[in-house]
Amino acid sequence: MEERVFKVEGMTCDHCVAAVEREVRGVAGAREVDVELASGALTIRGQGVDPDAVRAAVEEAGYELAER
Numbered sequence: 001m002e003e004r005v006f007k008v009e010g011m012t013c014d015h016c017v018a019a020v021e022r023e024v025r026g027v028a029g030a031r032e033v034d035v036e037l038a039s040g041a042l043t044i045r046g047q048g049v050d051p052d053a054v055r056a057a058v059e060e061a062g063y064e065l066a067e068r
Contacts, residue, residue: 001031004049006042007066008035008058016063023057040066 008020017035024033024044032045042065044054055065 001045002047002049004044004051004054006044006051006054006058008040008042008063009066010063011035011037011040013037016061019061020058020063023061024054027053027057 011017011020014037017037020035020042021033024030024035024042027044027049029046029048029050030044031047032043034043035041036043042054042058058065
């Protein structure tokens with residue numbers, strides 16, 4: 001299983017975290033999704049997760065994926 005870490009910008013509360021988690025769980029190949037509010041870290045464990053699909057899911061939730 002691969003682990004990918006991204007940074008989400010614009011989250012301010014637990015509702016934000018839940019919205020991002022919900023959308024990213026729908027990305028093909030994502031098995032585990034963890035979002036940390038304080039740092040904005042989005043950790044995805046799975047196989048073959050497409051970064052463009054992650055970006056689209058985060059944007060669908062109303063937030064931005066920071067460039068790393």
